[in-house]
Amino acid sequence: MNAPFETAKLHDCRDAFVATLEAMGEANRNIVAVCNDSVGSSKLSGFRDKFPDRLINVGIAEQNMVGVGAGLANGGKVPYVCAASPFLTGRALEQIKADVAYSETNVKLVGISSGMAYGELGATHHSIEDFAWIRALPNVPVIAPADRIETAAAVAWAGDHVGGCFLRLSRVGVPDLFPEDHVFELGKANVLREGTDLTIIANGVLSHRAVMAATLLAAQGLSARVLNMATVRPIDAEAIEAAAAETGAILTCEEHTIFGGLGSAVAEVVVDTRPVPMSRLGVPGVFAHTGSANQLLDDFGMSPEAIALSATALVKRKG
Template structure:
């Protein structure tokens, strides 16, 4: 059972929480090590390196090698947290993730940092919006996208204790704490953020708090919108999706490509089992260069844009 959620109203960089949690775990478990690709700073592992100088391996800008080293460490009984920018970890090293980690079912924890479009102005080469589509088919890889600081800490703890490969998708974009009483982190289970019966907003990661804002706005218009935090992308909570389809319409919201991402996964499920209108809010493909804030607004990842998608879905209920 997880501890109580924090009550602070401010936004937090979840990378700070991830490394604080990792250090606490490493103090208690000498098997925990970190592997990076010249990304100590961007992974926020500077203090970890000072505390555990013999338990961090920097392979330089060689992501395939980094993942292979992680596999070797796991095979030797260590618990490696392999941390790098998610665009490079899942793009350059995808074959090693597939063959060395998931096919071998090694106990490696992959940590994709600065995911989605957190690198905004650096453009499509640094956007990491395809990672869900690449990793979802790797059936034994648990894919977790924490929505706030509390969930980040719980996900890191769970990953350290779970026997098997895990991908944690972390953003450098600060997010607020979700106000949900009696929270419990349950991988593979969606979390109810708002109750509602007219339609369901299915969100993950940095977009969950936006979906919650939309539900509050719709309530003022007499629309009851359920909000689900799908922090686990693989495996999907199919029971929650059955219940979501029962509301008659679904809107998916993600900082990722809707092709093969959360939106694609929900559309696959509803098409096969519970056909209902599904509106997908996310990115259609390669994106132009621009600030993170601009890209979010341009592609409808805002309370206003999500609300428009919700009204489209409601209009299609028939």
């Protein structure tokens, strides 16, 4: 952490995404972007201005968009297919399954404004099922960076990775967690804070809240390990097993339904390897209501204070 979160500057991870993509485009003429009438929300105007013949705007046609991306990949291009995450993953799921996962094409899927970032627009625009939908598919790593630095590193990793992937990016401002030289490693969790009494596992916009919760717990005499689990698939089973063995309890936090996402992925490892008391924080199997993205996280029990309360209750279950 570079500064106390209360005073730290907040960054929109989309800015890191486009800055990295533009730099990659300068170095590699095969880098292209495909979007669904979302040049503004994907912040691709700079890429369009620099490389006008390498931005393909298909209009509001997400299924075609994924197919176009697959065709470009088959032609030797490296397409970053960008759209609001609920429409990319919901409307085009069949194309993602057939044209990207099954066909093993080199398509980089970028879900913009994921989770509950479109808070006031309601359930139709919330993307709280995307982990579950994409995690079920083979051949498509699922990645949710926690800050601008990890976002840039993950975007660069995707460019070198041969094959499809899904990058889940938010528009909600978050503070820096990682040093500027951070290197993203697929399937590798990062320890943001050491601890011995329980482990809190989070990703995306929840990771810095998990660290804040751990600070509150420390003031109460509880030592919480915090893991940033940016890769939901393939999950870092080794880090989860170590957390279970060394801290004896695991709490997950995600901007997603509690069914099929990060919590479920962690629980699958825990039940198969080292069962310990575990709790999952997220949207509890309902459509989220309207409100600002940060307020919705608070409403669903994921303010730093609420995370700390859940952690305290979980530790009591250890016996």
